[in-house]
Amino acid sequence: MEIKDFVRDRAIEARKGARALLRATSEQKNRVLTSMAEGILAMREDLKAENEKDIAYAREKGLSSAMIDRLTLTDKRIDEMAVGLREVAALPDPVGEVVRMWQRPNGMTVGRMRVPIGVIGIIYESRPNVTAEATSLCLKAGNAVLLRGGSEAINSNRAIVGVLRKALAGAGLPEGVVSFIDTPDRQAVMEMLSLEGIVDLIIPRGGEGLIRTVTENSRIPVLKHYKGVCHVFVDRDADLPMAEEICFNAKTQRPGTCNAMETMLVDEKIAGEFLPLILKRFSDAGVKIRGCEKTREIFGEAEPAEEKDFYNEYLDLILNVKVVRDMDDAMDHIATYSSFHTETIVTENYHRAMRFLREVDSAAVMVNASTRLHDGGQFGLGAEIGISTDKIHARGSMGLEELTCTKFIVLGTGQIRE
């Protein structure tokens, strides 16, 4: 069969699955998720055996040890997959919620009901646990998935998909709810991205290169999760001990994440007092500083920051530091260099706090809190499929609600248009 038809058939299978899910109750979906968790644990040895094949092939191909690490299904990761499935089962179901309902002068009632999106295409790289994780969130929100994992994980993914589909069949739901593009052919991704009208949304999970390829080639809307170049601005009226804790946490608590701080902006009025303290603490913690001229006057250890550094997502113990004239200067810097993921102001000044909240155009804008707190769990969304730096459909942490859309419902009593 040609690759085009093969991918299309899988997508149509998912479409039929999506239609069946429109009738599924929360209880049914939760039973399936629980039975998927049981299946994952019951098939542990099989999953590991299939995973071994992928690892052997990856070694043969000379893939990096980081890549092989991401690929490996350890006992811990298998346990985590099962725990994740059960956690999603325990979350409240977003589907069916009537977001708002109002009455019109002619007596008809109009409302917005939260409903599944339909078929969500997930395109991901080497981590096979994404197969269970992404599926669980989409399914809970009533969506079928069309999965396309990394070719290096194909045996592991096929085995996991087998377990998930068996649980669906056991609950009387079509296996097509979890459809898997079981081919290493790279053309399959391009075919998937052209299935407008069958696939409703594409979520790429992986590095910037993958996301860019998907965005540039998709005719289907894409929920993107780009890089995080996050800023903390320490205002002249900051509580400096608080600023120190927030900045230190934002940079060092887990530097490899998208919500870690990459650039610290400091008002010139307090730079002389604040920078020696915090930069010494960063330095002691192994953080390398790239500073503007004024920063380097205060802290000689800092290397000079070049302009391109300010665009950089280091994901590492490296920090840009820049002394700014005032908050407007800081906001200009953010408007130029930010990836509009998360920005924080540390201040006790009410007027500037309110202006920063309103005028900074990022997915999350914070006053007196660490950028590291921008996260579905920390925000109380329950689960997170990613953090969108886009503005369309979803922005910032995406939970189950972002995997739904709304439709208008009208309860009439015979109304017609006059």
Add this chain to the structure above:
Amino acid sequence: MEIKDFVRDRAIEARKGARALLRATSEQKNRVLTSMAEGILAMREDLKAENEKDIAYAREKGLSSAMIDRLTLTDKRIDEMAVGLREVAALPDPVGEVVRMWQRPNGMTVGRMRVPIGVIGIIYESRPNVTAEATSLCLKAGNAVLLRGGSEAINSNRAIVGVLRKALAGAGLPEGVVSFIDTPDRQAVMEMLSLEGIVDLIIPRGGEGLIRTVTENSRIPVLKHYKGVCHVFVDRDADLPMAEEICFNAKTQRPGTCNAMETMLVDEKIAGEFLPLILKRFSDAGVKIRGCEKTREIFGEAEPAEEKDFYNEYLDLILNVKVVRDMDDAMDHIATYSSFHTETIVTENYHRAMRFLREVDSAAVMVNASTRLHDGGQFGLGAEIGISTDKIHARGSMGLEELTCTKFIVLGTGQIRE
């Protein structure tokens, strides 16, 4: 200058305009909209003179009279533009609304604030009044626009844009808030669609061909308004006089609109009683019927419906009629042939009404109301930029809220990630 750079410069001008709008108050925006309305009326003769140039050229090129009609700025249309601008000024401002706000166990407050999207690209065809109409809605929601009208209306559009920009300058806002791609070069549209990161959203306004070209070529999210193949299903438990009024209204009240009924589905249990009455009434009103076999047995006047007819948006006094076994059969038909715009069930049966509401996957699903009521004004949204048949970002009637997005705001007191 190369077309690529020209379009990019206009877009960057709009981007700067968008940033300035982040600080604009509702009062400022309303003053600008009112002054735009005054400008349109004051410049009436100039607008008509510029419009004459476009009409003369259109005649020379031999454009159809329907096209020339759409292009023409009559006094009435100029008045309507001014009225529209004032109406939008009077609507509540969606920006700044905090949609929800909650507290986390660590004491930080998390909320979602409604904010402008940024720069919205409007690509439209021959009607020059779209220039003022689309701009007013985008501007009220805090967005800058990048306008690309039909080349046949370029003189009219340039003149209208001149009036709008003058009003902005008068209010101390940058003229770039309304940016206009003042060239008939067709390549300009393609360049516009590649400006990811500068333009946030594209709204095409026009026929299916335009929308398809835009969707297939855009790297920027597109808000689409495709065709409406809308259905009314008359259930076996319908109140038949009510069903007759709803069906008649849905088809004939204004047949050229996207929310008019194109196919009527009738439960076989009541077809014998219902069809003779309604089809006679349709026939008397000049509606041509294309019926399934059973319909033709009951109503000999009907022509046979071919399968392709069921996909058709007639926008005319033509109606498909099909007798179905039951509601499931009707829902199967809808799932196959609908454009998922608007569907209605007429029934007094509670169970089937609830199932239809939940299981039909269209932008608006109605019980006992005419499909013609799916409209921003009728729903009480205040104004409408279109009706989305997409599921991402906006679905169904799009008002001012659909021209905004939300961002997370966090009010902290020094919270860090543990």
